[in-house]
Amino acid sequence: MSKKNLVLGAVHAMEMEYISPFLLSLRRTGYTGDIAFFVSALSERTRAWLKKLGVTLVTIEGENPLPGLPVNSLRYFIFAPFLREKAGTYDRVMLSDVRDVFFQRDPFETELDAPLCCFEENPDWNLARSPINCGWIAAAFGKQAIERIGHHRILCSGVTLGTEAAISEYVTAMVEKMTVLNTDIPCLLYVTGGIDQGVHNYLVRTGAFEGVRCYGNGESLVWTLNYVDEGDLPVGEDGTILNLHGETAHVLHQYDRHAGLTVRLVATLGG
Numbered sequence: 001m002s003k004k005n006l007v008l009g010a011v012h013a014m015e016m017e018y019i020s021p022f023l024l025s026l027r028r029t030g031y032t033g034d035i036a037f038f039v040s041a042l043s044e045r046t047r048a049w050l051k052k053l054g055v056t057l058v059t060i061e062g063e064n065p066l067p068g069l070p071v072n073s074l075r076y077f078i079f080a081p082f083l084r085e086k087a088g089t090y091d092r093v094m095l096s097d098v099r100d101v102f103f104q105r106d107p108f109e110t111e112l113d114a115p116l117c118c119f120e121e122n123p124d125w126n127l128a129r130s131p132i133n134c135g136w137i138a139a140a141f142g143k144q145a146i147e148r149i150g151h152h153r154i155l156c157s158g159v160t161l162g163t164e165a166a167i168s169e170y171v172t173a174m175v176e177k178m179t180v181l182n183t184d185i186p187c188l189l190y191v192t193g194g195i196d197q198g199v200h201n202y203l204v205r206t207g208a209f210e211g212v213r214c215y216g217n218g219e220s221l222v223w224t225l226n227y228v229d230e231g232d233l234p235v236g237e238d239g240t241i242l243n244l245h246g247e248t249a250h251v252l253h254q255y256d257r258h259a260g261l262t263v264r265l266v267a268t269l270g271g
Contacts (some may be wrong), residue, residue: 003091005033005108006164008082010060010075010097013041016076018099023053024269025103033108034090037098038078040071058082066182066189072157073189073196076174083168090214097158102265104240105250107161107221114213115166118204119253121154122227123216129202130154136198139188140181149205155214156224157200159253166211173203218243221250230258234259239264 007026011019026035037050040060050057058078065077079095094107127133128150137145160170177199182189189195204212217224223233223241236241241261243249256262 003164005031005217006086006090006093006136007031007035007096007107008079008093009036009096010038010078011042012060012071014046014099015043016046017064019046019050021266021269022096022098022101023050025265028051028269029106031103031106031108036082038075038082056266059126067162069189070193072194073178076171076178076196080168080171080175083164083171087164087168090164092162093164094159094161095167095171096251100254100256101133101159102252102255103250104248104252107250110221112162114162115171115211116122116213117160117221118155118200118212118214118224119155119159119220119224120214120217121224125227126151126153127205131198132194133201136192136195137202139192140185140195140198141202145202149202152201152205153214153216155197155201155204156160157197158224159222159251160200161221168210170203170209173208174199176200177203189224211261216244218249219245222253223249223251224253225261226254226257228229230261233261239268 003035018119027204034056035054036056036058038058038060039047047057060074060078066074092108092112128139128146133154134146134150160167160169175198204214214221217228223243234246236242236248240248241252252265255265
């Protein structure tokens with residue numbers, strides 16, 4: 001019997017209007033695997049709607065080891081025990097932002113080229129050229145870390161995909177590194193929004209994982225769109241956004257940075 005796949009996310013203080021593009025577009029692709037959200041500060045209306053769409057909800061308040069930690073970093077701490085508990089249940093797992101992700105194809109319909117798949121941002125920028133990414137890495141690991149890995153392209157921590165075992169190993173490593181940071185540099189995780197991306201880049205680019213592949217932006221499953229001009233995106237005859245190989249892209253991350261694109265995508269979901 002083949003195993004299921006899992007899409008795993010965390011949602012804090014968002015109503016269904018902000019979550020619906022993610023869920024409706026994912027379900028429209030024909031995806032039949034599991035979806036699990038760790039949630040906090042959601043209305044009963046939104047919780048009921050999520051359950052109706054078959055989403056497994058786990059309340060963060062009951063699982064939170066670090067109260068007050070921003071959800072972008074907290075998610076790894078709550079994903080890790082969940083994945084350990086579910087070990088052997090899933091074939092592949094996608095960790096994903098929720099508010100700004102739109103699906104055009106089932107993200108699991110193609111074979112993986114590596115156990116752990118990470119996705120780059122704009123190819124014209126590297127870590128050293130990006131003030132915000134450079135700042136995250138320097139704050140956590142010192143300026144010498146920039147000298148070591150600054151030449152690499154930026155990896156986005158918002159979407160990561162891999163085998164269940166590889167994702168569990170990755171999440172555990174993220175937790176271990178952030179736990180050390182929380183001890184060595186008190187309050188860093190609490191006051192530096194986005195620090196998880198600095199840790200993500202540091203671990204991957206320093207070779208912490210075996211069997212990892214980093215894909216160029218738009219070269220495979222994911223477009224990360226914050227630093228991409230909307231007019232530069234290839235569009236198919238049916239209006240879908242294509243990857244750089246001329247195929248419909250599976251995942252559009254940060255699509256909401258472009259107002260026109262957002263309107264077009266959301267309109268395809270109907271009323």
